[in-house]
Amino acid sequence: xxxxxxxxxxxxxxxxxxxxxxxxxxxxxxxxxxxxxxxxxxxxxxxxxxxxxxxxxxxxxxxxxxxxxxxxxxxxxxxxxxxxxxxxxxxxxxxxxxxxxxxxxxxxxxxxxxxxxxxxxxxxxxxxxxxxxxxxxxxxxxxxx
Numbered sequence: 001x002x003x004x005x006x007x008x009x010x011x012x013x014x015x016x017x018x019x020x021x022x023x024x025x026x027x028x029x030x031x032x033x034x035x036x037x038x039x040x041x042x043x044x045x046x047x048x049x050x051x052x053x054x055x056x057x058x059x060x061x062x063x064x065x066x067x068x069x070x071x072x073x074x075x076x077x078x079x080x081x082x083x084x085x086x087x088x089x090x091x092x093x094x095x096x097x098x099x100x101x102x103x104x105x106x107x108x109x110x111x112x113x114x115x116x117x118x119x120x121x122x123x124x125x126x127x128x129x130x131x132x133x134x135x136x137x138x139x140x141x142x143x144x145x
Contacts, residue, residue, distance in 0.1 A: 005022035013053055019046040023057055029137060030054060031094050031130075033065035043076040046083050051091060060094040061121035061137045064131065067101045098126045 010022035011033065019042075021032045032050055054062065118124070123140055127133040 014049055016020075016042075016046070018042050019049075020051060021053055023053065025057075027061070027134070027137075028057065028059045029061040029063060029134070030057065030059050031065060033067070034069040035066065037070040038076070040073050040076050043072050047080065051084070051087050052053040054088055054093050055091045056093060060092055061141060062088070062093055062095065062098075063099055063133050063137070065092040065098045065099040067099060067132075081116070081118045085121050088132065089121040094123055095137050096122050097136055098125045099130060099133055100123065100126055100128060102128050 003132065012020070012022050015029075018031060019039055020035070021030065021031065023030055023097050030053055031097055031132040032046075033048075035098075038046070050062075125136055127136065
């Protein structure tokens with residue numbers, strides 16, 4: 001479960017067994033958390049729901065919490081890079097902070113994990129703490145408004 005903390009108060013927008021999506025209205029940040037191993041259908045359904053939420057809230061800022069994510073398929077990764085990245089960019093998203101478990105931080109490559117198109121369209125950085133992700137978004141938000 002995504003918790004409220006010092007950086008923001010989150011309002012739950014969408015929740016399933018595999019995905020939680022919340023909105024920090026004050027800072028206009030969408031945060032989503034994948035839970036477990038995700039199949040192609042659930043991944044695409046969840047990503048399209050996130051797109052809908054980005055559009056509805058007109059947010060340029062996204063935190064992808066992958067601390068409980070156990071993996072997905074190559075097909076999903078390809079779709080996220082080739083199609084979803086363009087959709088969220090067209091919806092106005094500009095900053096993506098990826099929150100990782102400490103054990104995965106060093107081996108995570110934005111380009112390899114998210115795809116070249118994704119990282120060329122969006123301002124993407126990886127973090128271990130939500131606080132660091134928020135500070136980065138605050139710094140970069142001025143460049144997108």
